[in-house]
Amino acid sequence: MKTSALLTLGLALATSCSAAFAGPILDRVTEKGVLTGVLMESYPPFSFLNEQNQLDGFDVDVAKAVAARLGLKLQLETPSWDVIAAGHWNGRYDICVCSMTPSKARAEVFDFPVEYYQSPAVIVVNANDNNITAGKDLSGKKVGVISASTYEAYLNKDLVIEGAEDRPLHYPFDSVQVAPYDNETVAFQDLALGTGVRLDAMVTNLITARERIAQDPRFKIAGDTLYAEPNVVAVEKGDPQWNAKVADVVAQLKTDGTLSKLSRKWIGADISQ
Structure with missing residues (x-):
């Protein structure tokens, strides 16, 4: 037993x-x-x-x-x-x-x-905009991003990439008006209305940006990449x-x-x- x-x-x-x-x-x-x-x-x-x-x-x-x-x-x-x-x-x-x-x-x-x-992060603007050509030009602008994204954190200057704490990011702009969206489709629709109507620019993934631009010539990438992210x-x-x-x-x-x-x-x- x-x-x-x-x-x-x-x-x-x-x-x-x-x-x-x-x-x-x-x-x-x-x-x-x-x-x-x-x-x-x-x-x-x-x-x-x-x-x-x-x-x-x-x-x-x-x-x-x-x-x-x-x-x-x-x-x-x-x-x-x-x-x-x-x-x-x-x-x-x-x-x-x-x-x-x-x-x-x-x-x-x-x-x-x-x-x-x-993939790198980039600035996307309306195809008719010639004023935003680099990261520094985002100062004071209204910039669309996906809500709770690293792009939002970057524009708020508080993004720290895990495992890259020893490589702080460069923020070439002053204060930015961050406009969070639930999805990028709506943000692109707002940017398509023209610079300053609802948005001045967007920050997103280079690959995603190229995909959108290939399908819709109302947008273009402005300047160099902002930073690379894993x-x-x-x-x-x-x-x-x-x-x-x-x-x-x-x-x-x-x-x-x-x-x-x-x-x-x-x-x-x-x-x-």
């Missing part, structure tokens, strides 16, 4: 330790067989609704590749960016393959297992085993050329290295 009780206790402890070792997020996705990812609905060419009203783009394809490599079904959600970036998902989402920059503030609520591409996969804090699993899978996608192939498909160049 004593031996049986000890055996039962030992099995219970082993099961408990095994579950604890798996980690809460890894445990959850493994049990459900589903990976729930978040990204933006209108951020081409990274994520957008195609003509079939389905999510498409670089981030979408990377998320699909990650799920496939994990042997999981992918479910994508598109809450607003401020909801995504605020963290504290409480199990609603498992992963963000959504062009997130690892800021110092975000590191308080997220872990960043792996970087999967880099883009990482983000997950809820507190599960090192999940972090390691995600980092390993993305490393595999880099090594076997999948990320490079997807990058060339959507961007026309390899931004994954």
